[in-house]
Amino acid sequence: xxxxxxxxxxxxxxxxxxxxxxxxxxxxxxxxxxxxxxxxxxxxxxxxxxxxxxxxxxxxxxxxxxxxxxxxxxxxxxxxxxxxxxxxxxxxxxxxxxxxxxxxxxxxxxxxxxxxxxxxxxxxxxxxxxxxxxxxxxxxxxxxxxxxxxxxxxxxxxxxxxxxxxxxxxxxxxxxxxxxxxxxxxxxxxxxxxxxxxxxxxxxxxxxxxxxxxxxxxxxxxxxxxxxxxxxxxxxxxxxxxxxxxxxxxxxxxxxxxxxxxxxxxxxxxxxxxxxxxxxxxxxxxxxxxxxxxxxxxxxxxxxxxxxxxxxxxxxxxxxxxxxxxxxxxxxxxxxxxxxxxxxxxxxxxxxxxxxxxxxxxxxxxxxxxxxxxxxxxxxxxxxxxxxxxxxxxxxxxxxxxxxxxxxxxxxxxxxxxxxxxxxxxxxxx
Numbered sequence: 001x002x003x004x005x006x007x008x009x010x011x012x013x014x015x016x017x018x019x020x021x022x023x024x025x026x027x028x029x030x031x032x033x034x035x036x037x038x039x040x041x042x043x044x045x046x047x048x049x050x051x052x053x054x055x056x057x058x059x060x061x062x063x064x065x066x067x068x069x070x071x072x073x074x075x076x077x078x079x080x081x082x083x084x085x086x087x088x089x090x091x092x093x094x095x096x097x098x099x100x101x102x103x104x105x106x107x108x109x110x111x112x113x114x115x116x117x118x119x120x121x122x123x124x125x126x127x128x129x130x131x132x133x134x135x136x137x138x139x140x141x142x143x144x145x146x147x148x149x150x151x152x153x154x155x156x157x158x159x160x161x162x163x164x165x166x167x168x169x170x171x172x173x174x175x176x177x178x179x180x181x182x183x184x185x186x187x188x189x190x191x192x193x194x195x196x197x198x199x200x201x202x203x204x205x206x207x208x209x210x211x212x213x214x215x216x217x218x219x220x221x222x223x224x225x226x227x228x229x230x231x232x233x234x235x236x237x238x239x240x241x242x243x244x245x246x247x248x249x250x251x252x253x254x255x256x257x258x259x260x261x262x263x264x265x266x267x268x269x270x271x272x273x274x275x276x277x278x279x280x281x282x283x284x285x286x287x288x289x290x291x292x293x294x295x296x297x298x299x300x301x302x303x304x305x306x307x308x309x310x311x312x313x314x315x316x317x318x319x320x321x322x323x324x325x326x327x328x329x330x331x332x333x334x335x336x337x338x339x340x341x342x343x344x345x346x347x348x349x350x351x352x353x354x355x356x357x358x359x360x361x362x363x364x365x366x367x368x369x370x371x372x373x374x375x376x377x378x379x380x381x382x383x384x385x386x387x388x389x390x391x392x393x394x395x396x397x398x399x400x401x402x403x404x405x406x407x408x409x410x411x412x413x414x415x416x417x418x419x420x421x422x423x424x425x426x427x428x429x430x
Contacts, residue, residue, distance in 0.1 A: 001051065003046070004046055004081060030350070034351075040360070042350060042354070055395070056099065060094060064089075066088075079098065109426040109427075110403065110427065111403055112134050113170075114136075115140045116128075116137050116158060117410075121157060129165065132166075135429060137168070138171075139172055144173055144189060146188055152206070155171075172215075187222070187226055190229035217249070219267075222264065224267055227269055248277045250281070252273065253268055256309045274310075274318055277318070279319070281406035282319060285323065288341075296368035296370070297327055299365070300368070301366060319400075324408055325412035329352075331380055332380060346413070347413040347415060369385070370382060
């Protein structure tokens with residue numbers, strides 16, 4: 001496959017003619033809302049050539065695009081297209097990361113997990129049919145109550161569809177109450193042997209009775225002081241489930257160092273937890289979030305920092321890198337504590353830029369696209385992921401030898417990612 005970033009003045013006819021691909025395929029692979037309008041900066045996935053790879057080159061003193069083109073055997077124009085804003089003339093700033101177009105010679109196997117908030121209707125079936133190459137689907141969520149009971153989602157239709165499409169279902173246990181994660185609920189469970197046993201017994205029961213193939217735990221915003229108690233809970237859960245043939249996995253907040261007293265992240269002992277479970281889903285997203293300042297949701301440089309730390313204390317073959325299927329749309333100006341962003345599917349963000357006829361810009365460090373538009377007198381900024389930013393992050397799976405990826409959250413359209421996964425890897429089933 002190829003990725004082409006639309007340049008000023010180009011049309012879809014120009015691009016399809018240049019690469020020898022059909023307009024129909026370009027529209028399908030990118031789910032473009034218009035066959036007549038395109039805007040600069042959109043990254044188009046083109047169904048041509050061998051499996052795509054991104055080579056991430058860190059600039060050294062004296063590097064130029066000309067020298068990089070000679071070194072990697074690609075054209076200067078191809079490198080420039082993938083790195084808007086970098087000058088084709090003269091030396092590049094040392095330390096800058098340049099994206100080099102490459103191809104993949106080995107399609108190695110990975111697992112792909114995705115979270116789904118079940119609706120309880122046929123929409124669950126339709127979603128899983130569209131992404132039937134999934135390895136796992138996590139039902140979000142079985143909400144742990146202060147009594148130790150589990151409040152289930154409407155998962156019957158999801159479970160039937162998962163079986164039909166040979167997707168292994170996992171039940172996600174959370175301390176979420178529908179609006180926020182509750183550290184007090186987690187604390188109460190973790191420090192009561194009877195409540196902890198009740199939660200574990202019910203986890204075993206839902207696997208046995210409903211057909212879940214494992215339990216995924218997503219406790220968030222826990223008190224740092226609950227670190228050892230949380231690890232003990234996970235070990236006890238694994239001791240109950242694994243001998244019965246069920247997997248145990250965890251969603252872990254992203255961190256680049258271990259600070260046991262840090263709010264929220266301090267409760268995650270990466271080394272001990274990674275040793276206790278079958279695999280972990282690193283939540284390498286939400287740097288840009290609904291209540292925060294406008295910024296990339298999953299900046300590549302931050303994701304890399306997390307992986308550098310995580311792979312040093314957890315077996316890389318147990319790690320699934322988190323990827324977001326959505327971006328955020330912030331009204332401007334941003335006012336801390338008052339401005340709230342709205343979530344937008346990555347594909348919808350791309351088509352919003354086209355509808356508004358505004359160019360898409362590129363953040364080189366974060367490897368993230370973004371754009372601004374105005375409606376009803378209010379300016380907005382949108383950060384999202386596109387084909388190139390997704391390919392950049394998938395290159396980290398290769399670089400760190402990870403087990404695979406975990407996607408949040410199904411129901412958000414991002415067709416380019418699915419094509420990249422099927423193009424570049426062998427997607428496993430269990």
